[in-house]
Amino acid sequence: MTGLELQGAIGPATAEYIVNGLRTAAARGSPFVILRMDTPGGLETSMRQIIQAILASPVPVVGYVAPPGSRAASAGTYILYACNIAVMAPATNVGAATPVTLGGSEPAPPAHPARPGKKTAAQPPGPRMTAEQRKVLNDSIAYIRSLAQLRGRNAHWAEQAVRGAASLPAKDALARHVIDFIAPNLTSLLAQLDGREVSVGGREVRLDTAGVRVVWLKPGLRTRLLAAITNPMIAYGLLLIGLGGLIFEGFHPGGVLPGVVGVVSLLVALFAFQLLPTDFAGLVLIMIGAAMMAAEFFFPTYGSLGIGGLIAFVVGSLILFNSDVPGMRISRALIGGIATVGGLVILGIVYLATRAHRSPVATGVKAMLGATVEALEDFTARGRVRYRGELWSAVTSVPLKQGQRARIVKVEGLQLWVEPL
Numbered sequence: 001m002t003g004l005e006l007q008g009a010i011g012p013a014t015a016e017y018i019v020n021g022l023r024t025a026a027a028r029g030s031p032f033v034i035l036r037m038d039t040p041g042g043l044e045t046s047m048r049q050i051i052q053a054i055l056a057s058p059v060p061v062v063g064y065v066a067p068p069g070s071r072a073a074s075a076g077t078y079i080l081y082a083c084n085i086a087v088m089a090p091a092t093n094v095g096a097a098t099p100v101t102l103g104g105s106e107p108a109p110p111a112h113p114a115r116p117g118k119k120t121a122a123q124p125p126g127p128r129m130t131a132e133q134r135k136v137l138n139d140s141i142a143y144i145r146s147l148a149q150l151r152g153r154n155a156h157w158a159e160q161a162v163r164g165a166a167s168l169p170a171k172d173a174l175a176r177h178v179i180d181f182i183a184p185n186l187t188s189l190l191a192q193l194d195g196r197e198v199s200v201g202g203r204e205v206r207l208d209t210a211g212v213r214v215v216w217l218k219p220g221l222r223t224r225l226l227a228a229i230t231n232p233m234i235a236y237g238l239l240l241i242g243l244g245g246l247i248f249e250g251f252h253p254g255g256v257l258p259g260v261v262g263v264v265s266l267l268v269a270l271f272a273f274q275l276l277p278t279d280f281a282g283l284v285l286i287m288i289g290a291a292m293m294a295a296e297f298f299f300p301t302y303g304s305l306g307i308g309g310l311i312a313f314v315v316g317s318l319i320l321f322n323s324d325v326p327g328m329r330i331s332r333a334l335i336g337g338i339a340t341v342g343g344l345v346i347l348g349i350v351y352l353a354t355r356a357h358r359s360p361v362a363t364g365v366k367a368m369l370g371a372t373v374e375a376l377e378d379f380t381a382r383g384r385v386r387y388r389g390e391l392w393s394a395v396t397s398v399p400l401k402q403g404q405r406a407r408i409v410k411v412e413g414l415q416l417w418v419e420p421l
Contacts, residue, residue: 001209002030002059003216006050009328010042010075012275013227015049017219022057024217032060032207034189034214035083038067041074043277043328044099051082051147060084060198060205064189065092065170073097077161081147084198086179087189088170094178095167097158099140137163154178186214226275232321235272236330239283240338242266243290250294277321277328285316293342296349306346314339365411373408373418375400385418392416 002025004018018035025033035054054061063083065072068091072080077097080086088094129137140162148155154177160166173179183189194209219227228234245262249255273283292309299305317335321328373385373394378401385394385406394416400406410417 001032001034001212001214002028003034003036003214005216006035006037006039006076006079008039010039010046010050010079011227011328012043012046012230013219013223014042015046016226017223018050019053020220020223021217022053022059022061025059026057030059031212032062032084032193032205033057034062034064034186035079036064036066037072037076037080038065038070039072039074039076041076041096044075047075047078050079054079054082055150058201060200060207062087062189062193064183065089065094066183066185066189068092068184073167077158078144078147080179081144081151081153081158084151084200085193085196086151086153087181087183087192088173088179090170090182090184093167093169094173095161096165097140097144097161098163098165099136190214229268229272230275232276232328232330233334235269235276236317236320236334238265238269238272239286242269243287247290247294251297279319279321282316282318282320285312286320287316289313289316293346296346302354303346303350306349310339310342310346313342368408368411368416371408372421373406373416375402375404375406377402385416387416394418396420 002021004021006014006018008014022033061083062085063072063080064087065076065080066087066089068089070089070092072088072092072094073096075097077094080094141159144158144162145155147153148158157166157168157176157178168176168178170179170182174182181192183192190209190212193207196207197204198207199205229238242262242265245258245260245265247262249259249262252258273280289309289312292305292312294309296303296306296309314335317330317338318332320330368387371387373387373392375394376384376386376391378399379394379396380399381397382393382395383400385392387408393414394406396406396418398420400418400420404420406418406420408416409419
């Protein structure tokens with residue numbers, strides 16, 4: 001018998017693992033599959049992939065919220081409802097399946113009209129739903145009700161879990177006919193499953209758990225790698241490494257290694273972004289912001305480019321992922337830390353540019369004005385002087401004696417105009 005584990009936030013890697021696990025179980029002729037769950041929810045697209053695989057599976061799937069202290073929240077509630085048999089361990093909970101909108105707020109339930117002749121208490125005005133929120137809410141309600149009707153479970157409470165974010169502990173879930181039974185451990189689960197009949201593909205299947213041994217399937221290398229790169233924090237880090245490598249290569253052409261690392265990291269990050277709920281406007285803002293901050297090194301604008309780029313970078317980072325699903329967001333502390341470091345670097349550039357602008361010119365004709373020379377001979381109008389070890393022709397309106405020091409007041413071609421100090 002095959003066992004699968006759904007742990008943590010539900011994403012593309014989780015969906016691939018569950019779908020492949022169900023295929024493997026069917027290929028091995030497993031009598032049924034145990035899907036042990038502990039999840040706060042996840043992406044709707046990944047959730048629907050998992051549910052479609054469960055509904056199409058020729059092998060019965062037993063959803064088991066365990067161990068004690070676990071939960072099947074949000075998307076996990078839909079998956080539990082889709083399973084042929086739903087089981088929970090003590091001290092677990094299910095529910096809170098209200099969809100999260102793009103704006104990050106939950107749709108408010110619509111007001112129910114009062115019955116004729118019946119007075120109702122005054123309700124504080126709640127946030128009104130937009131047309132998009134109503135569509136998302138109604139679609140989610142219809143979806144979970146269809147799953148409840150298919151498996152013969154409590155459709156009314158399922159709607160409450162979506163509409164009002166209702167949640168139930170294991171005992172209440174059993175009493176409300178949300179689950180089939182409670183099992184504190186795997187041994188109890190197998191004992192209570194023995195002899196039960198479930199409908200799979202229009203046929204009745206009787207479960208026989210006598211002498212059954214559970215073989216837990218572990219994610220393969222590809223799935224583990226996909227899980228790593230589709231972690232929003234890691235994908236964001238790869239993006240930063242990619243941009244940093246390319247910028248470093250731009251400053252030091254010929255380094256090769258920074259450029260190669262930057263290109264590879266950037267391509268892997270872009271692959272991850274297409275699997276995640278990415279707002280590509282945020283991605284464009286991040287790239288533009290990084291380019292503007294890099295341009296501050298080449299074209300010092302006293303912070304104009306740098307500060308504008310930093311603002312674009314921070315805004316892009318904040319809106320990069322349009323999901324409030326736990327585990328599918330970038331840490332605000334990380335964004336704040338990067339913004340702080342970037343701001344300090346920009347301030348340093350502005351300080352150095354300002355100091356360089358105020359410092360005297362150290363090269364060229366302007367640097368020679370006011371410099372000291374030494375007369376190599378006595379002369380009244382024209383003669384020769386030494387300037388920084390070099391011999392120059394000089395013109396003076398005041399006679400100079402050999403060894404006398406003078407100051408440059410004018411430079412014309414290769415001739416200096418001097419006057420005694």
